[in-house]
Structures are given as C-alpha cells and as structure tokens.
Amino acid sequence: MTDPDTTATPAFGIPRIEVEPEDTPPFGIPAVSVPVHLTRDADDETSVIQDTPLTDDDPVVEAIALPHEPELARPARAARFVASAFILLTAAVGALSAWQAWRSYWLVRDFYSAIPTVTNEQLQTATDRSTWLSYGWMAGVALSGVAFIVWLWRARINAARVCDAPHRLRIRWSVLSWFIPIGNLWLPQMVLGDVWRASRPDTPARGGNLRKVRAGKLIGVWWALFLLTHAVDLAAVNLIKDDSSVQTFERVFFANAASGGLAVLSALAILVVMRRVDRWQADRELIR
Known part of the structure; x- marks a missing residue:
C-alpha cells in the first residue's frame, strides 16, 4: 500500500487523505471500493458523512465481501x-x-x-x-x-x-x-x-x-x-x-x-x- 498523500489543500482545516488499494486483495477475497465523502458542518466541530457529490480527491474505503455461510439442517x-x-x-x-x-x-x-x-x-x-x-x-x-x-x-x-x-x-x-x-x-x-x-x-x-x-x-x-x-x-x-x-x-x-x-x-x-x-x-x- 502506498503512503497517503496529504498535499491537497485541506477543507476547513481537515487534511484530505487518499489511500490507494493494494493490487492483490487480502486472503484472496475480492474487495469492493466504497467512496465516502467527509465534510464538516459549519455550526458543528464534528465531521459528518453527507450525501454530496464526490470528487477525485475524496478518500476511498475498502469493504471486504464476507463469504456466505450455508444454512444447515436442524435435527430433531x-x-x-x-x-x-x-x-x-x-x-x-x-x-x-x-x-x-x-x-x-x-x-x-x-x-x-x-x-x-x-x-x-x-x-x-x-x-x-x-x-x-x-x-x-x-x-x-x-x-x-x-x-x-x-x-x-x-x-x-x-x-x-x-x-x-x-x-x-x-x-x-x-x-x-x-x-x-x-x-x-x-x-x-x-x-x-x-x-x-x-x-x-x-x-x-x-x-x-x-x-x-x-x-x-x-x-x-x-x-x-x-x-x-x-x-x-x-x-x-x-x-x-x-x-x-x-x-x-x-x-x-x-x-x-x-x-x-x-x-x-x-x-x-x-x-x-x-x-x-x-x-x-x-x-x-x-x-x-
């Protein structure tokens, strides 16, 4: 995994972190890239997740797809x-x-x-x-x-x-x-x-x-x-x-x-x- 790039201009004083996924997913399980946009409310000091348009500078979070567990019979x-x-x-x-x-x-x-x-x-x-x-x-x-x-x-x-x-x-x-x-x-x-x-x-x-x-x-x-x-x-x-x-x-x-x-x-x-x-x-x- 490459080092995070923090050179982008921060918004509201919060640096943007861009993480590039590895070429080979861990344990052979395919990874699903889910973009997440972090913003700050003007009246609050807490960073929140909002449904806003994404840009190329937004960080990417990897979600690993868990294997399906089969349902087994329940004997009497x-x-x-x-x-x-x-x-x-x-x-x-x-x-x-x-x-x-x-x-x-x-x-x-x-x-x-x-x-x-x-x-x-x-x-x-x-x-x-x-x-x-x-x-x-x-x-x-x-x-x-x-x-x-x-x-x-x-x-x-x-x-x-x-x-x-x-x-x-x-x-x-x-x-x-x-x-x-x-x-x-x-x-x-x-x-x-x-x-x-x-x-x-x-x-x-x-x-x-x-x-x-x-x-x-x-x-x-x-x-x-x-x-x-x-x-x-x-x-x-x-x-x-x-x-x-x-x-x-x-x-x-x-x-x-x-x-x-x-x-x-x-x-x-x-x-x-x-x-x-x-x-x-x-x-x-x-x-x-």
Missing part, C-alpha cells in the same frame, strides 16, 4: 431424546417382566410340589406384580411409539430439505404407515430406510436416486428384532390364557425372557439409527 434432537428415554424405559420394563416370569415360575412349581412352602399371599403378590409390569409394558410401548413417530416425522421433513431425491412414500406415511393393517409389517421401515439414505453424507443433494444408495443394514436388524419382540410377547400372552400348569409357566418364562432380551437389543439398534441420522442431517446444507 429433543424428539430423539424423549423417544430414546421412553424406549430405554420400555426395554427395562421388558427385562423386569422376564425376571418376574422367572419368579412366578418357581413359585408355581413350589405350589404344586409334594410339600409346598409358598403361601397364597406370595402367589397373589407375584400375580399383582406381573399385572402391573404388563400395564407398564403396554404404556411404555404406546409412549415410546408416539415419541418415535414424532422424531420420524421431523427426520423425514429434514431429509426432504437436504436432498431432493424422491422417497418411496410421502411425508404423511411417517405416521400412517404404523396404522395400516398388514402394511405396518414393512411400511415403517421403508420410511426410515429412505430417511437414512437421503441423510447420508455421500448422497448428493440434487439429482440423486435413493434406490441407488446403499441401504442401512442396521435398520433391517432393528426391524427384525422389533417384530420378533412383539411376536414373542403375544405368544406369551396366549400361553397364559390356556392353563396355569407348571409347564405353562415355564414356557411363559422362556417367552418373556426372549422378549425382554429382544427388546433390549431392538432398543439399542434404533438408538444408534436415530443418533446417526441426526448427526448426518446436522452436517447437511438445506436446499429448500
């Missing part, structure tokens, strides 16, 4: 946290139900033994505890289902805003897919699968084809575990309706143990899926 973290909490609580209730089924099995076995030591109060307590755990399981499934659908709805909207590739199902199917008889055996995982594909960092934002994007195997694992969990749970309920023999309680115990284990694995799988989708979407730029 709050919905994910709520859904994750309910899913974990439901899995914990499933594990407790398996433990209670084991306790009930041994109580019934003792009751039908040659010399029973269990009392009617113990049997009634075990029955009440099993009933409350069943209610807790059903409430947990309902609450975690609602919370997960809210998260899936938000994630589906974000997926459409970061990638314009068409999905197999529209946004409303994030909710409807769970309530279609028979169709709810595969439609929900289709919605989540497309959200996974559209949110991946290697999926192009424009002109992509989700069918050509690699599917997430973890979603298939979660969906299989989810269906098996509820299938085994329904089987256990039907078993206890038939009779109350020792063999029936033994089968119920094994069914509940399997259901509880599958519920825990299913919960862990979907928590990983939700966290990964949110992390991917947080790094994607909105295109609409």
Whole structure:
C-alpha cells in the first residue's frame, strides 16, 4: 500500500487523505471500493458523512465481501431424546417382566410340589406384580411409539430439505404407515430406510436416486428384532390364557425372557439409527 498523500489543500482545516488499494486483495477475497465523502458542518466541530457529490480527491474505503455461510439442517434432537428415554424405559420394563416370569415360575412349581412352602399371599403378590409390569409394558410401548413417530416425522421433513431425491412414500406415511393393517409389517421401515439414505453424507443433494444408495443394514436388524419382540410377547400372552400348569409357566418364562432380551437389543439398534441420522442431517446444507 502506498503512503497517503496529504498535499491537497485541506477543507476547513481537515487534511484530505487518499489511500490507494493494494493490487492483490487480502486472503484472496475480492474487495469492493466504497467512496465516502467527509465534510464538516459549519455550526458543528464534528465531521459528518453527507450525501454530496464526490470528487477525485475524496478518500476511498475498502469493504471486504464476507463469504456466505450455508444454512444447515436442524435435527430433531429433543424428539430423539424423549423417544430414546421412553424406549430405554420400555426395554427395562421388558427385562423386569422376564425376571418376574422367572419368579412366578418357581413359585408355581413350589405350589404344586409334594410339600409346598409358598403361601397364597406370595402367589397373589407375584400375580399383582406381573399385572402391573404388563400395564407398564403396554404404556411404555404406546409412549415410546408416539415419541418415535414424532422424531420420524421431523427426520423425514429434514431429509426432504437436504436432498431432493424422491422417497418411496410421502411425508404423511411417517405416521400412517404404523396404522395400516398388514402394511405396518414393512411400511415403517421403508420410511426410515429412505430417511437414512437421503441423510447420508455421500448422497448428493440434487439429482440423486435413493434406490441407488446403499441401504442401512442396521435398520433391517432393528426391524427384525422389533417384530420378533412383539411376536414373542403375544405368544406369551396366549400361553397364559390356556392353563396355569407348571409347564405353562415355564414356557411363559422362556417367552418373556426372549422378549425382554429382544427388546433390549431392538432398543439399542434404533438408538444408534436415530443418533446417526441426526448427526448426518446436522452436517447437511438445506436446499429448500
């Protein structure tokens, strides 16, 4: 940058300063020259900026054009946290139900033994505890289902805003897919699968084809575990309706143990899926 030239005749005693911009802008960012005319009010000692005609002697101020910061997607973290909490609580209730089924099995076995030591109060307590755990399981499934659908709805909207590739199902199917008889055996995982594909960092934002994007195997694992969990749970309920023999309680115990284990694995799988989708979407730029 050249030295300022102060040889011009000052106006009102204020010297004029002419600054010539450098040939190469700093940091490779283009500079925009903005002329500013400094004058002095006759009744004031302060220099002010006025909209007056500019001359060649007016100083030039360089304004650097700042780079544009893209707007990123906002994942539904709050919905994910709520859904994750309910899913974990439901899995914990499933594990407790398996433990209670084991306790009930041994109580019934003792009751039908040659010399029973269990009392009617113990049997009634075990029955009440099993009933409350069943209610807790059903409430947990309902609450975690609602919370997960809210998260899936938000994630589906974000997926459409970061990638314009068409999905197999529209946004409303994030909710409807769970309530279609028979169709709810595969439609929900289709919605989540497309959200996974559209949110991946290697999926192009424009002109992509989700069918050509690699599917997430973890979603298939979660969906299989989810269906098996509820299938085994329904089987256990039907078993206890038939009779109350020792063999029936033994089968119920094994069914509940399997259901509880599958519920825990299913919960862990979907928590990983939700966290990964949110992390991917947080790094994607909105295109609409």
